[in-house]
Amino acid sequence: MGESASLLRLQEIDVELMRRDRELKELPQRERIEMARAAAKKLAAQTSKLVGSRKDLERDIADNQAERASVEESVTKTQEGLEESQTDHRALRDYEKKLTDLAKRLEKLDFDRAALEEKLEAALENEQRAAELKERITTEEQAQLAAYKSEIARIAKVVEELKAERERLTAGMDERLLARYDAACKRFKGIGVETLTGNKPSVCRVALQPSQVSDLRGSDEISECPYCHRMLVIEEA
């Protein structure tokens, strides 16, 4: 491979390496994984609230049941009292009133209990939905992670091959030419070489004067663009 062909191939390899580097940084899976993780975090906070309110409901139901048991006990005792005071009218009236109050209390407790049970059912459904959503988010994250790893491996393989070729190529190139190339790449953000086929260099695209073209054709195969000062490879006419 001649010097100019080597130089052009070197530029191609470096452009390809830059492209792969950008591809790696812009892999869509990265953002998707972050999104899944953010969603999982948000969901975890919501789930802990759901669990908290469900436990509150369960405690309220237990309290309701405990109170119901104690009211039922009072009912039994009051009935016993009522039976023992058959002749004492005032006591009878008091016991009857107490029984009526206790019955009202039981009714209220049962009413509350039904409402609490309904809320508990809804809370459990919400928890179930949250668990299903968590499952979906986890599956999505794992799928994206697997795709991300495989994309990284694919790009790494290409990069490795390009770097190996670059090494072989530069080993056979003149050091001064390589130094010029490195400087030009630094100066022109990675695109330090252009070619001249007609009268327009391939990168800056500024039309050269016929005299400039003929001067360039008469000089070295690797020259410098009179406009942008990139390295200029003169292609055969």
Ligand SMILES: [Zn+2]
């Ligand atoms: Zn130029």
